[in-house]
Structure formats: C-alpha cells, structure tokens
Amino acid sequence: MLMERLILVAMWLFGFVGLFLFIPRKDRRKGVLAFLMFQAVIWLCDMPGFKFDLLRAPVRELPKATDLPLTIDYFFYPALFAIYYVHRRVNGNLWTRSSYFLVWISASTLFDVVLERYTDLLEYEFLKWYGMWMYIAFLFYLSQVCCNWFFKDKALFQAERWGTNEN
Template sequence: MLMECLILVAMWLFGFLGFILFIPHKEWRKGFLAFLMFQAIVWLCDMPSFQFGLLSAPVRVLPKATDLPLTINYFFYPVLFSIFYVNKRAKGSLWSRITYFFVWVSIITLFDVVIERFTDLLEYGLLSWWGMWIYIWLLFFVSQVCCNWFFKDKALFRAEIWSTK
C-alpha cells in the first residue's frame, strides 16, 4: 500500500513538473485544452470499461467516491497527452508523425502494463496488454482529432479579438 501511495504522489509531482517543463509557456493554452479534451474522452470510455469489468483499480484516491483511478486516468495520462499534442511535429513527414504517435502510445502502454503487473493501482479484468494498447491508441487518436478540429481556426486565438479596446 505504501508503494502505491508513493507512485500516486510521484505521478502528481511528475505531472505538474512535466506540464510546466515540457510545454512552452506560450503553448499552455493549447496544452490545457488538450488536457481537458483527453479527460472528457477518457471519462466517456472509462465508465463502461470499469463498469463491465475490463479494468479495475483496487488502490485509488477517493475510493468511496468512485471506482475510477483519478490520478492515473484523469491527471497523469491527460498531462502526457497534452505534452504529446503540444510537441508533435505537424510539418514532418507522414511516416515520422505515425512513428511519433505509435512510440508515445507504446511507451504509455508499457508504463500501464508495469503498473498493472507490479502494483495494485490497476488490474486488467477482461483486457490484455494489447487490448490496453488499442484502448490507449483510441483515446489518443480521438483526442488528437478533436484537438485538431478545435485548433483549426487560428483566428479565434489572435490577441486582437480578446482585447478590450
């Protein structure tokens, strides 16, 4: 139980530090929207997956309030997605963008599998490691599509529109 609590605290610390250090200050608005978009998508997908026994979280923050792992799925993974989204290469070749996407999804899945195997923070019920890879791929893909759609109109983010002259 102590190891799980230390891992959760480390996720909070690395999440805050990662957002501040790996997202440039001028991109914080974009990173925060990506964070919120991923939270919304993961909430829609996690409710049924935890309800139907695909995943479970024996040790979690606020255990009487919800069965969902708040730290992992609603803070740490959204921070990782916002770092991914802000730092992705929009102008690179298609092959480099696909490789970048698959490397991120694979590393997060590897981290998830290690957490599942060696701690009580997550347990895969009917899901295997490759099912989790597909699940994280789907979350990243849908979140990226939604963020790309939102940031398509650059005129919404010009400073002149928001000034109070």
C-alpha cells in the same frame, strides 16, 4: 499499499513537473486544452469499462466515491497527452508523425502494463497488453482529432476580431 500511494504521489509530482518543464510558455493554451480534452475523452471511455468490470482499480484515492483511478486517468495520462500534443510534428511526413505517435502510445502502454503487473493500482480483467495498447491509441487519436478541430480556425483567437466595434 504504501508502495501504491508512493507511486500515486510520484505520478502527481512527475505530472506537474512535466507540464511546467516540457510545455513552453507560448504553447500553454494548447497544453491546457489538450489536458482537458483528454480528461473528457477518457472519462467517457473509462466509465463503462470500470462499471462493467473490464478494468479494476483496487487501490484508488476515493474508494467510496468512484471506481475510477483519479490520478492515473484524470491527471497523469492527460499530462502525458498534453506534452505529446504540444510537441508533435505537424509538418513532418507520415512516417515521422506515425512513429512519434506509436512511440508515445507504446511507452504509455508499457507504463500501464507495469502498473498492472506489479502494483494494485490497476487490474485488467479481460484485456491483454495489446488491447490496452489499442485503447490508449484510440484515446490519444480521438483527443488529438478533437484538439486539431478546436485549433483549426485561427481567426477565432485574434484579439482584433473581438475587440473592435464596427459601426
């Protein structure tokens, strides 16, 4: 139980440090939106999974309030996605973009599998590692599509458009 609590604290520390060190000041707006978008997507997708016992989190922060692991789902993975989204290659060729995406997904899945196998923070009931890989890939892809859609129209964010009074 102590090891799990230390891992949760380490996830908070690495998440905060990662957000501040790996997201440049000029891209903080993109990072915050990516963080919040991933939280929304993972909340919609994890709620049924934990409700119907596809996944379980025996050790969690608020055991009487929710079945969801708050640190993992609502802070650490969104922080990873925010770092990924800010640093992804927009103008690269398909091979570069795909390999970057696959490396992030594989690293996140490896971390998730290690948590499941060696701690009580997560337990997969019916999923195998490749199912979790597909699930994390789906979460990253859907969050990326939503963030790309949000940042598509650059004219919405120009100060002149909102600040002028055209009479």
